[in-house]
Amino acid sequence: MSISTPAARNGRRPSVKDVAERAQVSLGTVSNVLNRPDRVSAGTRERVERAMADLGFVLNESARQLRMGRSNTFAYVMLDATNPFFTDVARGIELAAEKADLSLFLCNSDGRDARESAHLAHLQQQRVDGILITPVDPDAPELARITAQGTPLVIVDRANTAGAFCSVTVDDRLGGRVAIEHLVDRGHTRVAYVGGPWSLGQVRERWEGSRAAWDDAGLAEADLIHVATEALSFEEGRIAGERIAGLPRRSRPSAVFCANDLIALGLLQQVVSTGQRVPEDLAIVGYDDIAFAAGAAVPLTSVRQPRQSLGRTAAELLIDEVNNPDHEHQQVEFTPELIARTSTLG
Amino acid sequence: MSISTPAARNGRRPSVKDVAERAQVSLGTVSNVLNRPDRVSAGTRERVERAMADLGFVLNESARQLRMGRSNTFAYVMLDATNPFFTDVARGIELAAEKADLSLFLCNSDGRDARESAHLAHLQQQRVDGILITPVDPDAPELARITAQGTPLVIVDRANTAGAFCSVTVDDRLGGRVAIEHLVDRGHTRVAYVGGPWSLGQVRERWEGSRAAWDDAGLAEADLIHVATEALSFEEGRIAGERIAGLPRRSRPSAVFCANDLIALGLLQQVVSTGQRVPEDLAIVGYDDIAFAAGAAVPLTSVRQPRQSLGRTAAELLIDEVNNPDHEHQQVEFTPELIARTSTLG
């Protein structure tokens, strides 16, 4: 880099004042060029623009925000940025935000309370115009505090019990139900539900739907077992696979329903690698229908969620909340859909 | 929400001034409580803290930044946020940033020049302390402009031809070479390289490495063919699979080397779903060794890159560039490693 670059010359970045000076106009005029170019005569405008280019002027967004009180930025706090489900949701948000001329920052809470809090505090301090979040706990008082302090917040893939926020969800109980009904239809009478941690509402509700469907089918309560995992990850799926393989033959299930596809894929890999056949020895149902589900060792039956629509809708709700003075909170719920593939059909 | 929340009461958020007033102290003292609590007597500190809590005070980061000139924030502009390779890299960055008490914003350029520019401009205006980026084009003059204007920038998974930035890469030519050498060792004499768009350096260099290895093996140039894709995505892999299946029998390759795992997995799925056997009818090598590679329909041979280390190292270089006055640009290069699995071993 040349030593004569503007920033290198004196360590201070050029401000509108510097531009004004060089262009022989007042401060206000530079600002006009930036924000209402039509109010400025062509000659002056040109002079100012030349000065900006010469100096390498970059507008200071902090100062603008301070003055304007808004940032034209949304943020999405993801529960797990390495899970394709959430990156697809994020993409839906990004597209909607882009259309509305908003920037979007992504943050990853990694499923940890502490990291989530840190991100939220930081975003609030940054004065983002609104926050989208898939929270660790949708009823955490912290979320209410944030809206109370003036930052609108929309919950994605969860809902607040009291309906205190806009939220967009997919009916997880129904998702659990259709998965289990499918397995019951296929003749399974002993099934494991694989998922955790229990603190995640998604995990609980899919389980509740499963249990309800199981009861409705008149099957014995004890024959729907729960295999707990520490996280909704590929690796945890593999571990769960080992645990199931280790069960005494009599109590081993003939099918598993996994709380998400990452677990299902990890479990599938473990099962296949030990020479068992899917679905003959063990049928598997996943959840999310991420792109990899169809391409797995055995194409995976999964409960599909409208991932991108989820994100888009959430962003639209947030935009409304920010702009529309008589906005009212809405709880939008999508319907999941079972996609049956080889892992249960054989 | 109760109507009596601080923000609802008058539409303006409480500032240090309001806190000072309520706590009966001066402005400066509030700031001291925030930044040098030890300089404030216990009683005063307590009074100020109580006032903050009562008012629901949230520090205005824009104002602080404006005053301080730095933001304690890094940003990573990803080439494709839905590609697990990049989310793993991002995770490496995040961990290093967290350790250094920096916030990290993720942005997704989605492989598009325009989106990348928009993000960069915005980040520069936000005065982030540094930018990490996997660029569409590492030699774009825009990148040089950004550092010239005072924002340090580190390139991830690419390198600038002129060495004008710190960068962290994995030797893509070598990666291409080991992939092809492996296939040649397995006896393949007609191979397709599947990847695109050509504008991506990763795609070009893996091809160059492949070609060099192919020549070194003394095989006919015409027998290493190139099947172009529009993107490094699962879907494009599926399409490429159809194109290959559509080739006349004589010119069909016995193995493919895909520019990344997403393509390989998409292609694998297409191939398996049409009843062909892998590797007997078609051997497949991928690139990246993402977590899903091992769990695919047929466990995928792939060229492994140290994804998380890549991110961590890049972040460390950037931290040095920001803090160390006599920082010198470095080009760090990691070595890829072939992980052989069923998709080539049978």
Add this chain to the structure above:
DNA sequence: TGTCGGCGTTGAAAGGTTTCACGTCGAGAG
């Protein structure tokens, strides 16, 4: 010739924080 409207430009105020040179007060030393 005097008035008026409109256009282009100006300059100061405001927005919330940090910093720093300065007060103030009380205690301990001489």
Add this chain to the structure above:
DNA sequence: CTCTCGACGTGAAACCTTTCAACGCCGACA
């Protein structure tokens, strides 16, 4: 009793932008 010093606390300045009331100027019109 005075002086010094440390511990606490103060208030103004600075950071950079946007906004807005006001101003100067010009041509048009009465």
